Amino acid sequence: MTELTVAQPTAANSGASATARFQQKTRVDALTTTERVDTLVSELITAAHDIVVRHHLTYPEYDALKAWLVQVGADGEWPLFLDVFLEHVVEQVANADRQGSKGTIEGPYYVPGAPALPAQTTLPMRENEPGTPLRFTGRVRTVDGEPIASATIDIWHADDAGYYSQFAPGIPEWNLRGSVHVDDEGRFDITTIEPAPYQIPTDGATGKLLAAAGWPAWRPAHFHVKVSAPGYRLITSQLYFDGGEHLGSDIASAVKPELILHPKPAADGKGHHVSYDFVLDAD
Ligand code: DHB
Ligand code: FE
Numbered sequence: 380m381t382e383l384t385v386a387q388p389t390a391a392n393s394g395a396s397a398t399a400r401f402q403q404k405t406r407v408d409a410l411t412t413t414e415r416v417d418t419l420v421s422e423l424i425t426a427a428h429d430i431v432v433r434h435h436l437t438y439p440e441y442d443a444l445k446a447w448l449v450q451v452g453a454d455g456e457w458p459l460f461l462d463v464f465l466e467h468v469v470e471q472v473a474n475a476d477r478q479g480s481k482g483t484i485e486g487p488y489y490v491p492g493a494p495a496l497p498a499q500t501t502l503p504m505r506e507n508e509p510g511t512p513l514r515f516t517g518r519v520r521t522v523d524g525e526p527i528a529s530a531t532i533d534i535w536h537a538d539d540a541g542y543y544s545q546f547a548p549g550i551p552e553w554n555l556r557g558s559v560h561v562d563d564e565g566r567f568d569i570t571t572i573e574p575a576p577y578q579i580p581t582d583g584a585t586g587k588l589l590a591a592a593g594w595p596a597w598r599p600a601h602f603h604v605k606v607s608a609p610g611y612r613l614i615t616s617q618l619y620f621d622g623g624e625h626l627g628s629d630i631a632s633a634v635k636p637e638l639i640l641h642p643k644p645a646a647d648g649k650g651h652h653v654s655y656d657f658v659l660d661a662d
Pocket of ligand 2: 486488577601603
């Protein structure tokens, strides 16, 4: 007889996976000049000094801060923490000049190399994947409204329990992840299930901080997407669901009104149908 042990997702395992993934990325060479490092780090340190003075930071509080910073690293949670509290402003600055679709944060759970899928497709999922079926259709086009037939939509999202494959244990590698190539008219027609809201792991340093500060630990349910095509600027974004919980209190501050989808009952009676068109800026 086989005994089945289902591992529970913990801050330590999702944090460690997110840290390992981040370390595989190659974009950490952006800060090139001494002058820029000097400027950015000086201002960061000065801002910290100002907080110490204005709030009369005590030695016990200083020690608590040090212990917490050490623990964020030990839990592998720096990618999670930074993507929740800082990335949305980085994204705002990076995408301020776009005319096409709104972007928002990437978050810590993107994995390149998802299975290539045709325009009309079902995302990889388990047999009897829990959750409400969702059909997601739309087009990719230029700011002038022309279809972009060479576009790819990389999509990844949490399951019906709020967990991501490759970061929570026991989920097949590419579950609810795919790289969808649109058809000749820039159209896509993706069948998946509705993701659940995502809760920041409560047992790690980030979760402890949220509890200590009395802040909510939730993100509203969302799809993640990266939409790209040769000659166009890649857009990284997320899509949310009208009426969903936590839309007004996203701990990652990543919701924008333009990114909220309006699901309707599906024509075939199975779950919901949503449509959204992506508009790419030229390079
Ligand atoms: C985090 C998780 C997400 O799914 C997301 O979209 C953004 C941030 C996080 O845990 O930091
Ligand atoms: Fe997410």
